[in-house]
Amino acid sequence: MKKFCMIALLLAAGPLALGAPPTMPRYRFENFTTANGLPDNHVFAVLVDGDRIWAGTENGLAVYENHAWKTYTTKDGLAHRAVLSLALDKNTGDVWAGTMAGLSRISSGRIDSYTQLNSGLSNDVVYGVSVEGENVWVATAAGGCRFNIRTGQWALYNERNTPMIEIWTYGVSATPSKVYYAVWGSGVLEYDQKTGRWDKYDDPDGENEMVLFKDQGLIHEIVTSVSYVDNILWAATYFGDSRYDGRYWHNFLTKDSGLPSNFTNFIKGIDAKRAWFCTDKGLAYYDGVNWAVYRPSLKDGKPEMTVRDAEGKVTPIAVTTAPAHNYVLGIDFQGDDIWVATAKGLSHGIHQRQ
Amino acid sequence: MAVGLALLAAAFFMVELWPGRTVRADERGSAADDVDYASPLEVLLSSDGARLYVLCQQSEEVRVLDAASYAVIKNIAVGRVPRGFSLSPDGARLFVTNSWDDTLSVIDTGALVVVATWPVSAEPSSVVEDRAGKRLFVANRISDDVAVLDAQTGEEEKRLLAGRGSSYLTLSPDGSKLYATHVYPNPSPHRTAPESEITVIDTARAVVVDRIPLHAIAGVFHGAFSADGRLGVVAEYHPKNLVPLAHLEHGGAFEDTLTVFGADVGKPVEVPLDELERYAAQPFGVAIAQDKSRIYVTSGGSEIVTVVDVPRLLRFIRAHPAPFVQDLSASANYVITRIPVGHNPRGLTLTRDGRRLFVANRLEDTISVIDTSTDRVASTIKLDGPKSVSALRHGEQTFYTARQSFQGQIGCANCHIDSTFDGLTWDLEPDGFGRDIVDNKLLEGVKNTEPYKWNGGNPNIPTECGPRTEKYFWRSEQYNDLTLADLTLYIRSLQPRPNRWKLPGREMTPAQERGRAVFVRDVDKFGKPIPETNRCSFCHSGPKGTNQKLFDVGTRKPTDNSGLLKSAPLTAVALTAPYLHDGSARTLEEIWTVYNPEDKHGRTNDLTKDELNDLIEYLRTR
Numbered sequence: 022m023k024k025f026c027m028i029a030l031l032l033a034a035g036p037l038a039l040g041a042p043p044t045m046p047r048y049r050f051e052n053f054t055t056a057n058g059l060p061d062n063h064v065f066a067v068l069v070d071g072d073r074i075w076a077g078t079e080n081g082l083a084v085y086e087n088h089a090w091k092t093y094t095t096k097d098g099l100a101h102r103a104v105l106s107l108a109l110d111k112n113t114g115d116v117w118a119g120t121m122a123g124l125s126r127i128s129s130g131r132i133d134s135y136t137q138l139n140s141g142l143s144n145d146v147v148y149g150v151s152v153e154g155e156n157v158w159v160a161t162a163a164g165g166c167r168f169n170i171r172t173g174q175w176a177l178y179n180e181r182n183t184p185m186i187e188i189w190t191y192g193v194s195a196t197p198s199k200v201y202y203a204v205w206g207s208g209v210l211e212y213d214q215k216t217g218r219w220d221k222y223d224d225p226d227g228e229n230e231m232v233l234f235k236d237q238g239l240i241h242e243i244v245t246s247v248s249y250v251d252n253i254l255w256a257a258t259y260f261g262d263s264r265y266d267g268r269y270w271h272n273f274l275t276k277d278s279g280l281p282s283n284f285t286n287f288i289k290g291i292d293a294k295r296a297w298f299c300t301d302k303g304l305a306y307y308d309g310v311n312w313a314v315y316r317p318s319l320k321d322g323k324p325e326m327t328v329r330d331a332e333g334k335v336t337p338i339a340v341t342t343a344p345a346h347n348y349v350l351g352i353d354f355q356g357d358d359i360w361v362a363t364a365k366g367l368s369h370g371i372h373q374r375q
Numbered sequence: 376m377a378v379g380l381a382l383l384a385a386a387f388f389m390v391e392l393w394p395g396r397t398v399r400a401d402e403r404g405s406a407a408d409d410v411d412y413a414s415p416l417e418v419l420l421s422s423d424g425a426r427l428y429v430l431c432q433q434s435e436e437v438r439v440l441d442a443a444s445y446a447v448i449k450n451i452a453v454g455r456v457p458r459g460f461s462l463s464p465d466g467a468r469l470f471v472t473n474s475w476d477d478t479l480s481v482i483d484t485g486a487l488v489v490v491a492t493w494p495v496s497a498e499p500s501s502v503v504e505d506r507a508g509k510r511l512f513v514a515n516r517i518s519d520d521v522a523v524l525d526a527q528t529g530e531e532e533k534r535l536l537a538g539r540g541s542s543y544l545t546l547s548p549d550g551s552k553l554y555a556t557h558v559y560p561n562p563s564p565h566r567t568a569p570e571s572e573i574t575v576i577d578t579a580r581a582v583v584v585d586r587i588p589l590h591a592i593a594g595v596f597h598g599a600f601s602a603d604g605r606l607g608v609v610a611e612y613h614p615k616n617l618v619p620l621a622h623l624e625h626g627g628a629f630e631d632t633l634t635v636f637g638a639d640v641g642k643p644v645e646v647p648l649d650e651l652e653r654y655a656a657q658p659f660g661v662a663i664a665q666d667k668s669r670i671y672v673t674s675g676g677s678e679i680v681t682v683v684d685v686p687r688l689l690r691f692i693r694a695h696p697a698p699f700v701q702d703l704s705a706s707a708n709y710v711i712t713r714i715p716v717g718h719n720p721r722g723l724t725l726t727r728d729g730r731r732l733f734v735a736n737r738l739e740d741t742i743s744v745i746d747t748s749t750d751r752v753a754s755t756i757k758l759d760g761p762k763s764v765s766a767l768r769h770g771e772q773t774f775y776t777a778r779q780s781f782q783g784q785i786g787c788a789n790c791h792i793d794s795t796f797d798g799l800t801w802d803l804e805p806d807g808f809g810r811d812i813v814d815n816k817l818l819e820g821v822k823n824t825e826p827y828k829w830n831g832g833n834p835n836i837p838t839e840c841g842p843r844t845e846k847y848f849w850r851s852e853q854y855n856d857l858t859l860a861d862l863t864l865y866i867r868s869l870q871p872r873p874n875r876w877k878l879p880g881r882e883m884t885p886a887q888e889r890g891r892a893v894f895v896r897d898v899d900k901f902g903k904p905i906p907e908t909n910r911c912s913f914c915h916s917g918p919k920g921t922n923q924k925l926f927d928v929g930t931r932k933p934t935d936n937s938g939l940l941k942s943a944p945l946t947a948v949a950l951t952a953p954y955l956h957d958g959s960a961r962t963l964e965e966i967w968t969v970y971n972p973e974d975k976h977g978r979t980n981d982l983t984k985d986e987l988n989d990l991i992e993y994l995r996t997r
Binding site: 112113114115126128129130131133137138139140141143144155163170171172173174175176177179181182 | 496518532533534535536561562572574575582583584585586876886961962964965968969984985987988991992
């Protein structure tokens with residue numbers, strides 16, 4: 022009986038008890054570049070829409086369907102060739118694309134584009150877009166906007182009607198309860214859908230790059246991306262990342278977490294515990310305790326995966342594939358698979374059973 | 376003396392053309408004759424074929440007739456300006472879209488009473504229930520979309536982007552797809568051919584799955600499918616607005632066409648209905664015989680039903696690679712007859728056995744019953760109502776008919792769809808290609824906004840619609856005085872539709888209030904006084920938003936003969952893109968962001984983007 026209990030305990034404790042790294046998701050990466058149909062290797066954003074994959078590239082909006090790429094360009098009505106952000110209206114199936122020169126709506130092949138000249142859009146440089154209900158929330162280089170697709174009305178948010186100091190909004194995450202803006206140099210802006218009130222979260226250390234009080238607030242003012250899920254705010258900055266549960270902040274830095282770099286371009290929360298971090302030194306996954314990093318090795322470019330456990334022990338995992346590049350700009354999910362936008366190609370991470 | 380006799384004879388002839396016109400306008404040209412006509416717009420047969428439902432737009436009711444005896448069973452009042460109706464798949468409910476009330480009337484076809492009136496929105500124009508009875512789809516003309524509603528509660532689930540002026544819905548025979556058409560062209564670059572679409576909706580998922588492009592088409596109306604689902608068809612206008620309209624006698628201003636699509640034809644093909652001296656102006660309603668032998672098309676302007684032989688049409692399409700839409704000899708290969716019916720024929724429906732075709736003659740209060748074995752009108756059902764033709768009704772008939780124009784090619788309603796506008800820019804005068812391009816204007820509320828024409832060249836409606844229209848548009852004989860007076864009366868009677876952004880009794884929103892302050896301001900943001908003539912509220916003053924004077928607002932193009940332009944009324948301005956005299960501004964924003972660099976069109980360059988947005992929010996309330 023004692024022997025049986027010991028075996029059960031060992032099994033329950035899992036690999037840790039045996040000194041093995043924690044089990045983290047593994048992928049076989051298939052990479053897409055111009056060599057196999059992508060219009061440009063510089064992929065700013067990726068969006069999964071069922072069996073369709075949308076890639077916002079520097080040279081058009083590409084869609085992968087039935088094993089073939091099709092590209093929409095300005096000739097098709099796209100506002101600009103450089104597509105910086107993507108969002109799906111799950112209700113209608115329409116895709117919204119933020120570009121360097123306007124916002125485009127792609128609806129079953131038809132593209133309508135909104136610019137600062139032909140519409141109420143505050144600025145043509147659209148860094149972020151998010152759809153919630155009948156509202157499309159937009160992050161631009163001159164503040165935020167809300168476009169109501171039912172009424173056609175635009176509302177602009179800037180330093181005159183919000184606590185925003187800088188108006189360079191870099192990302193937006195809209196949900197039925199809250200809308201968060203990542204403001205480049207002005208922290209995180211919060212809009213309460215119920216009360217219509219704005220609030221602001223800043224780095225308690227001010228605008229310097231030192232971290233005096235690690236978990237007392239947002240890690241830095243230069244916020245690049247936000248993701249709000251299960252009442253948890255995940256915020257990415259160029260100097261580390263933050264998680265906020267409405268009461269407590271927890272910050273992530275390379276020195277005390279598995280984050281491969283403090284320079285984070287994009288963040289996506291899966292739930293209250295788990296999130297993906299797109300950095301300039303690889304793609305990272307955090308399961309609430311442990312970390313995994315996927316990238317071509319910074320030394321020799323060979324495929325690399327590392328796992329960091331709760332104790333800080335880093336274990337390399339033998340892999341044969343990696344995302345197309347270390348400079349990761351976006352991620353989205355297709356079941357257990359991931360799609361990763363990088364500076365040198367789009368990667369399909371096919372989940373591997375272990 | 377001979378000339379006098381000729382004029383007298385001509386006048387007599389003209390009166391004979393309109394034998395029913397019996398009520399005169401009063402001498403002041405008032406629209407006081409409020410004779411209540413039925414104005415049947417659409418017709419439907421019950422699933423058992425026993426009842427004929429007639430949607431009457433002016434009397435705002437559904438009239439239920441016995442389909443055999445044509446006796447009235449019941450008249451059911453619905454909402455304002457009903458525009459479309461359809462039966463639920465089980466036939467138990469009849470849905471009616473009330474376009475000016477933004478409501479949907481639900482009629483129990485057993486009790487023949489309205490059992491519910493659901494608020495919908497944005498000028499609902501037609502409605503279809505899916506086969507499962509779960510969802511209703513409503514085409515909204517103002518918001519350019521198709522709303523998806525819960526079929527049991529009327530609660531809106533979502534909106535799907537459709538074409539501009541989304542208006543008509545056709546369900547595929549298997550119920551899996553819904554085809555939506557729209558009456559105004561989608562936005563496109565200035566002076567390019569209009570672009571339209573058939574929006575294809577998957578009814579099970581309630582998402583748009585395809586858009587069939589219709590190049591050079593502006594104004595797509597009803598559609599129909601063959602019973603086997605292999606042939607689809609829509610009725611449409613193909614304007615030639617890029618060449619001078621004054622060349623009517625050299626090939627016409629419009630093609631009246633169908634687009635056929637589906638497995639029988641492969642790629643969609645546009646086919647003309649017109650033939651030299653036999654035009655099918657303003658095609659609207661369409662039906663396909665159960666055995667796929669015939670397509671029937673109503674033409675509101677030509678007052679005919681065109682009968683197309685389907686096998687011959689398909690043979691012609693296979694033998695003649697498109698495009699052949701401008702070939703006026705083409706239709707002789709497949710149009711087998713044109714059946715004269717009443718004034719302004721619109722909706723039509725076939726009996727299940729295909730032997731009778733009912734056609735709603737909107738401006739005659741009759742239903743033509745066509746025997747399809749002979750292709751002749753077998754009988755005409757006269758709806759209860761006034762027996763006389765009032766001046767106003769005569770004016771409306773004149774507005775819609777194509778009889779007045781050279782070879783009967785076009786009527787006023789070709790460019791003023793449903794008495795509104797068409798969203799197009801035109802080259803009207805015979806002054807060369809591309810000279811004096813003009814944006815077509817909305818007619819609602821046009822009374823008391825003279826002078827007319829963008830350069831203010833016409834002092835009143837009789838001049839605008841009389842000599843000028845006759846000379847440049849119709850290229851034909853003049854209206855007689857009586858007809859012109861009645862036409863004028865009708866045009867002056869056109870009221871603006873309800874404004875959805877500022878409902879009566881509602882407060883303005885904060886943004887609208889801020890925009891109004893910008894509109895009326897007399898000092899710019901730097902504290903500098905704005906000259907009176909450079910304030911929005913000066914030129915766009917009064918209830919209709921025009922002081923009726925001419926100004927140079929800096930928008931003259933090299934192709935314009937003059938830079939002096941009449942200040943445009945603001946009636947329903949949110950709906951009437953494009954803007955400026957030549958339609959070069961695709962949106963309200965572009966008036967100021969693109970075409971007002973020197974503040975000649977009002978002082979606006981000191982405004983921030985959000986202030987400009989506020990101004991536009993206010994303008995939408997006009």
